[in-house]
Amino acid sequence: MxxxxxxxxxxxxxxxxxxxxxxxxxxxxxxxxxxxxxxxxxxxxxxxxxxxxxxxxxxxxxxxxxxxxxxxxxxxxxxxxxxxTTRICGIKISGSFLTADCGATLSRAGVLAASEGLSGLECLYGIPGTVGGALVMNAGAYGGEMKDVVLRSEFLNKDGELCSYTGAEHGFGYRTSAFKAEDLILSTCLELTESEPFLIRDKMNSLMEKRKTSQPLDMPSAGSAFKRPQGGYAAELIERAGLKGFKIGGAEVSTKHAGFIINRGGASSDDVLKLIEHIQKTVLNQFGIELTPEVKILS
Incomplete structure (x- = not known):
């Protein structure tokens, strides 16, 4: 540059x-x-x-x-x-529709929706990502995904042209969408449903407690390290392979949740990549299942 x-x-x-x-x-x-x-x-x-x-x-x-x-x-x-994009974080609510800029966090969107008695984001509350990133990968947890609430999105394509997707045009699948790597998300409109604010908050708080007790939220990580393989869970396979707590350099398979790779302190990107590769080889050798990383490698 x-x-x-x-x-x-x-x-x-x-x-x-x-x-x-x-x-x-x-x-x-x-x-x-x-x-x-x-x-x-x-x-x-x-x-x-x-x-x-x-x-x-x-x-x-x-x-x-x-x-x-x-x-x-x-x-x-x-x-x-x-x-x-985190400074581009506007959120507007009109009736049952919530429009969020790309840099708005899922958690803030969930809190604002709850305050207006709008349900649909409870399962996504606590995911530490922005709306833009969550949209591209169809983020989800506890039975809910972005695809359940997304109505319309605006983005720039690889040529800088303003484009939009509506409904099925998003092409949502498991941790994927129709967006290309070169597309730039600008904003998205979510369609939510009316409910009692206290019921929404209770569900959000319950799921957040579940996260705290089952995931290493106090340690640096990138969330789930691998996509869910067909017919099972990556964390279960990794744990059955005896890799819970396994370390390479400063990177470690979390002892709290085997699906997470954490930075125990001073981990390098090479430490993480070597650990990902070791996990993949071990699980493949023991169970014949190939694990696909969910973490995006920047290059």
């Missing part, structure tokens, strides 16, 4: 904060990752769209990050432009 691009961005978008050689460990839930050449922090969807189009014009394909809660960044860093 050359200095002239940084100067152009500063001139055209003076309100956007920019950081050179910013450690990605500060922007991922794994707390792992070396410096990125340039990190941008737009505060509005207009700034986000303008930056994306400018970067495409300059033949620079940026990496888009929300909370960085499902990614692994390389220890050596990245000679790439990173756009952090």
């Amino acid at each position: 050359n200095d002239s691009l940084h100067r152009v961005i500063r001139e055209k978008f003076p309100a956007v904060e920019t950081k050179l050689n910013e450690p990605l460990s500060l922007h991922t839930s794994f707390k792992i990752g070396g410096p990125a050449s340039l990190v941008l922090f737009p505060g509005t969807t207009e700034e986000l769209s303008g930056l994306y189009k400018l970067l495409l014009k300059e033949r620079e394909r940026p990496i888009i990050l929300g909370n960085g809660s499902n990614v692994l960044a390389p220890q050596k860093g990245l000679d790439r432009v990173i756009i952090i």
Whole structure:
């Protein structure tokens, strides 16, 4: 990334904060990752769209990050432009419809929906991601997924053109959607159902307690390390393989939930990648099942 691009961005978008050689460990839930050449922090969807189009014009394909809660960044860093969307976090509610900007968190959306007596986000409450990231991967937990509530989404495609999906056009599947890697989510509209606020809050609190007792929420991780294999659960297979607590460097299979790889302290991206590979080989050898990582590897 050359200095002239940084100067152009500063001139055209003076309100956007920019950081050179910013450690990605500060922007991922794994707390792992070396410096990125340039990190941008737009505060509005207009700034986000303008930056994306400018970067495409300059033949620079940026990496888009929300909370960085499902990614692994390389220890050596990245000679790439990173756009952090967490400052673009507006949420509007009209009747039973909730419209959220890409950088709004699922938890905040759930809290606001509950305060208005709108149900549908309880199962997603506590997932530490943003609406944009959750939409792309069809995030879900405890029987609920984004696909259950998404009505319409706006995004920019790889050419910077404004596009939208409605309903089935999203192409939702298990931890997947019709969105391409180059698409930039701007916002999404969710259709919720009316209910009593106290009932919604009770369910949210109950599921949050369940998370706290069963998941290592106090340790840096990227959530579930592997997608659920057909007919079973990755965590169960990993535990049956005797890998609970297994470590490589600072990366460890959580003793609380075998489906999580945690940063026990000072873990590198190589530690995590080697641990993922060891888990995959062990489970395949013992059970003949291939585990697919759910964590996105940045490159």
